[in-house]
Amino acid sequence: MTDVHLRCGPRVVVRTFRPEDAAPLARHGNSHAIWRNLRDRFPHPYTEESAATYIAGLLGTSRPTSFAIEVDGAAAGGVSVRPGEDIERVSAEIGYWLGEAYWGQGIMSAAVAAVSAPAFEWFGLTRLFALPFVRNGASARVLERAGYSRTALLRQSVIKEGQVLDAYLYERHRDTTVAAEDAVGRRP
Numbered sequence: 001m002t003d004v005h006l007r008c009g010p011r012v013v014v015r016t017f018r019p020e021d022a023a024p025l026a027r028h029g030n031s032h033a034i035w036r037n038l039r040d041r042f043p044h045p046y047t048e049e050s051a052a053t054y055i056a057g058l059l060g061t062s063r064p065t066s067f068a069i070e071v072d073g074a075a076a077g078g079v080s081v082r083p084g085e086d087i088e089r090v091s092a093e094i095g096y097w098l099g100e101a102y103w104g105q106g107i108m109s110a111a112v113a114a115v116s117a118p119a120f121e122w123f124g125l126t127r128l129f130a131l132p133f134v135r136n137g138a139s140a141r142v143l144e145r146a147g148y149s150r151t152a153l154l155r156q157s158v159i160k161e162g163q164v165l166d167a168y169l170y171e172r173h174r175d176t177t178v179a180a181e182d183a184v185g186r187r188p
């Protein structure tokens with residue numbers, strides 16, 4: 001896989017991380033509002049050092065599974081595609097976050113749609129999935145706009161900040177046809 005550079009609109013690019021992304025990534029990622037909807041392994045507080053270590057780890061691999069979301073010329077979030085192992089290697093979980101300053105502008109809907117289509121080819125996948133908490137309405141909407149379907153309610157499947165929560169399973173398959181309007185509807 002060569003360098004990734006997917007333009008998602010005049011202001012937004014999904015691309016391979018660079019070492020200089022560490023400072024803006026930490027600035028945008030250091031947020032309880034973001035962390036509360038992600039796995040505990042997402043750093044909190046998110047320091048520049050944690051960002052630099054994360055980026056260095058990615059750049060040291062032959063096949064990065066996580067990409068920067070660049071908005072107005074600087075990294076403002078991330079999107080990852082993590083293939084499973086063994087017999088689950090044809091499935092991958094997609095995960096994503098964006099700095100609060102940019103929420104509600106259609107950026108993540110465009111980014112998830114842009115990454116999902118080529119990710120099947122990049123990683124040899126048949127299925128992409130995501131597990132948003134039920135309370136995370138914005139994430140569910142992002143997935144629906146990017147061609148994913150809700151296929152299950154996973155009751156009491158996760159614990160965050162001591163609270164057991166329900167999550168949804170969203171899936172998109174390699175042969176899914178996404179309406180052009182949904183995939184690239186708004187160009188942030």
Ligand SMILES: CC(C)(COP(=O)(O)OP(=O)(O)OC[C@H]1O[C@@H](n2cnc3c(N)ncnc32)[C@H](O)[C@@H]1OP(=O)(O)O)[C@@H](O)C(=O)NCCC(=O)NCCS
Pocket residue numbers: 033034035037038095096097098099102103104105106107108109110130131132133136137138139141142
């Ligand atoms: C979830 C997140 C990625 C959304 O990014 P974004 O760029 O603001 O998303 P978009 O603007 O593309 O789309 C958000 C959609 O959700 C809708 N929405 C916002 N809040 C909502 C809510 N509480 N309930 C339902 N829908 C909501 C918006 O109206 C929009 O839909 P529309 O385009 O039909 O109007 C961002 O809020 C984030 O990073 N959150 C923290 C991390 C996270 O939750 N990651 C996903 C884990 S599964």
